[in-house]
Amino acid sequence: MDRTAIQDVIYQTCLLLDEKNFDAFLDLCDDEFRYTITTYSTEIRKDMIWLDHDKKGMRNLFDQLPRHNSDHSPITRHATVYKVEVDEGRREASAVSVLQVYKTDLDGGATTLFAVGKYVDTIKLDSGKPRLVKRVVKLDTRMLGIGYHIPF
Amino acid sequence: MSKTAAQWHETPKFPSSHYVDSRIYTDQQLFDEERQKIFNKTWYIACHESEIPNAFDYRTFQHPGGTPLIIVRGEDMKVRAFYNICPHRGNTLLYDPSGNAKRITCIFHAWSFDTQGNCTDISREEQGYQKRFCKADAALREVKSELGYGGFVWINVDDNCVPLKTFVGDAMGELDPYIGMPLEVFHYHRAIVDTNFKLWHDTNSEFYHDYMHYFNRVTGMMQPGYFDRKCVGYDNGHVLVGSMEIKYDAYSGSKERGIGWPGLAQGGWILIDLFPGLTYNLRTSVLRMDTMIPLSPNKVMIEYRGLGLKSDSPAERAQRIFDHNTIWGPFGRNLHEDLLGVHGQGRAMRPGTDSRWVLQGREENSTIHDEVGMRHYYAEWSRLMGRKAFDPYGERRVSAAA
Numbered sequence: 433m434d435r436t437a438i439q440d441v442i443y444q445t446c447l448l449l450d451e452k453n454f455d456a457f458l459d460l461c462d463d464e465f466r467y468t469i470t471t472y473s474t475e476i477r478k479d480m481i482w483l484d485h486d487k488k489g490m491r492n493l494f495d496q497l498p499r500h501n502s503d504h505s506p507i508t509r510h511a512t513v514y515k516v517e518v519d520e521g522r523r524e525a526s527a528v529s530v531l532q533v534y535k536t537d538l539d540g541g542a543t544t545l546f547a548v549g550k551y552v553d554t555i556k557l558d559s560g561k562p563r564l565v566k567r568v569v570k571l572d573t574r575m576l577g578i579g580y581h582i583p584f
Numbered sequence: 585m586s587k588t589a590a591q592w593h594e595t596p597k598f599p600s601s602h603y604v605d606s607r608i609y610t611d612q613q614l615f616d617e618e619r620q621k622i623f624n625k626t627w628y629i630a631c632h633e634s635e636i637p638n639a640f641d642y643r644t645f646q647h648p649g650g651t652p653l654i655i656v657r658g659e660d661m662k663v664r665a666f667y668n669i670c671p672h673r674g675n676t677l678l679y680d681p682s683g684n685a686k687r688i689t690c691i692f693h694a695w696s697f698d699t700q701g702n703c704t705d706i707s708r709e710e711q712g713y714q715k716r717f718c719k720a721d722a723a724l725r726e727v728k729s730e731l732g733y734g735g736f737v738w739i740n741v742d743d744n745c746v747p748l749k750t751f752v753g754d755a756m757g758e759l760d761p762y763i764g765m766p767l768e769v770f771h772y773h774r775a776i777v778d779t780n781f782k783l784w785h786d787t788n789s790e791f792y793h794d795y796m797h798y799f800n801r802v803t804g805m806m807q808p809g810y811f812d813r814k815c816v817g818y819d820n821g822h823v824l825v826g827s828m829e830i831k832y833d834a835y836s837g838s839k840e841r842g843i844g845w846p847g848l849a850q851g852g853w854i855l856i857d858l859f860p861g862l863t864y865n866l867r868t869s870v871l872r873m874d875t876m877i878p879l880s881p882n883k884v885m886i887e888y889r890g891l892g893l894k895s896d897s898p899a900e901r902a903q904r905i906f907d908h909n910t911i912w913g914p915f916g917r918n919l920h921e922d923l924l925g926v927h928g929q930g931r932a933m934r935p936g937t938d939s940r941w942v943l944q945g946r947e948e949n950s951t952i953h954d955e956v957g958m959r960h961y962y963a964e965w966s967r968l969m970g971r972k973a974f975d976p977y978g979e980r981r982v983s984a985a986a
């Protein structure tokens with residue numbers, strides 16, 4: 433499996449989540465998929481988990497969001513894959529991407545930086561189509577204003 | 585029928601206790617007065633004891649009255665609080681929000697202090713000051729501090745304040761049986777929102793806004809007992825919102841919370857708002873603490889903490905974190921909705937928008953959709969400010985009947 437295919441999966445997840453095409457995003461994920469948002473608090477000096485779901489939990493989250501009141505300002509995920517390591521024996525790859533998330537106001541269209549962090553992904557390579565099996569979003573940004581309902 | 589400008593400005597058809605003038609949320613002069621007359625006189629939570637477990641551990645805290653503080657555990661394990669201001673040239677003493685410091689040393693000119701506030705070193709003291717000034721003249725300003733009510737560190741910058749116990753009174757009686765064991769903070773984050781701090785406290789004081797929360801509608805409002813929850817006012821502006829049983833499995837994909845909280849009924853929920861800007865929120869398996877730090881009339885920083893039991897097993901802690909994040913984390917269903925709501929109020933109430941009144945007129949036998957909690961808060965606000973919340977500038981005559 434070449435590096436380009438692995439990068440493509442990561443970039444596709446960004447585009448699909450930006451488009452709120454959650455079904456297509458989940459199609460890129462393995463049945464064992466686990467999604468976690470973590471960050472470290474320099475205030476309480478602890479690692480924190482801010483979101484943690486398996487694939488079923490993510491689907492449920494996406495399904496329920498239309499019933500909630502949300503900030504409808506769209507966000508744009510900009511990832512750059514910095515590192516890819518392939519474990520041929522396990523037929524898996526790990527990838528680290530830096531992530532910037534921008535938010536664009538619906539009223540007026542001003543764009544501001546919303547968050548920075550990293551995607552730490554594990555990707556299964558045991559079939560012709562790479563599948564995301566684990567994503568840890570390691571956020572550097574801890575101040576998210578009024579928050580957001582859609583995971584990064 | 586819609587209203588004309590004159591009708592829009594008419595006094596609401598309620599008793600004067602049942603509405604406030606919107607300008608109390610936007611006026612700079614009132615905000616400055618609130619800092620002096622309310623926040624600089626009140627007990628407030630600066631952090632939790634679990635954030636400074638060891639000798640010399642410290643936390644910084646932006647006091648809502650404006651003064652930066654240091655909370656530090658001394659070698660004697662006693663927690664003390666000081667201004668985070670060097671008495672020499674006014675520099676910040678501790679820059680990082682937390683850490684461990686056997687000596688508090690100002691980076692500017694290396695004046696050093698111990699954890700009891702004594703100055704222990706002045707660089708080239710004799711050469712510069714001869715006998716005119718010495719370390720004894722350069723101690724830190726200490727402010728009152730106490731531990732209590734779930735292991736929180738309370739501070740008060742008023743040397744002449746009443747004891748913490750007097751300030752809280754009976755308001756914590758409903759929650760006290762459940763927070764006597766050692767607790768531990770597992771979650772901390774802040775939100776800065778363009779809104780007035782009182783609007784966040786208003787939101788925490790009434791549950792009528794559950795119409796905004798799909799999660800609360802299906803797990804609470806549609807369940808038996810919801811409309812029996814009583815609001816009880818206590819001295820000094822505090823308010824209790826009584827318990828009910830939340831049916832978590834009514835929300836698709838959610839399930840009954842398995843671990844609960846020692847002694848608390850299955851699915852129980854107790855919320856206590858302490859004047860002027862603290863909220864204890866024990867919801868089934870997690871204690872949440874909101875601490876509001878007003879920054880300007882239309883800007884507030886809210887600190888959110890999530891706490892579990894110090895004795896939690898890893899599995900129990902993981903479940904509490906999951907429960908917390910489902911509704912209260914930065915990506916949680918409810919917190920974002922609450923913040924969206926007060927953000928919208930801030931947008932609509934900026935000076936010049938001609939927002940005129942905020943109504944608190946619902947009366948439902950002091951139950952959950954009654955706005956009695958807000959009325960109780962503004963009665964205390966009016967008492968301390970020496971102004972009427974419905975007429976803060978004394979512009980109107982109100983009939984005795986009102």
